[in-house]
Amino acid sequence: MDEVVLFNPGDSIGNFHDYHEAVQTAQIYQERHDNSGHVLVVKNEHGEPSFDIFLAEQQLTNSTEPSTTKRYTVSKKL
Incomplete structure (x- = not known):
């Protein structure tokens, strides 16, 4: 089963x-920023499929879902 997460697209690395x-790129980012925590590569299925990179700590919950939030599927967790 896929893990679906919410992020503000403007927070994408x-x-x-x-x-x-x-x-x-996510691996390089994590190497250069030792204290960055988990880095997620997520699949954006809104329109043409693409992949975004986010810090796991930027994940939003359903209760804090602003109108600019989009749903993504986690492809890889680093």
């Missing part, structure tokens, strides 16, 4: 059309 490029 990066947006990629290639999954492997997104994972590589």
Whole structure:
């Protein structure tokens, strides 16, 4: 079963059309920012499929869902 999470798209570290490029960038980001916590590569299914990178701590709950929040499916957790 897929894990669905909520994020504000404006908090994205990066947006990629290639999954492997997104994972590589997330790994580099995590290496350079030791205290960043978990980095998530998520699949954006709104429109053309793409992959975004977010910090796990930026995840929103259903109760704090503003109108700018979008649902994403977690592809990889680093």
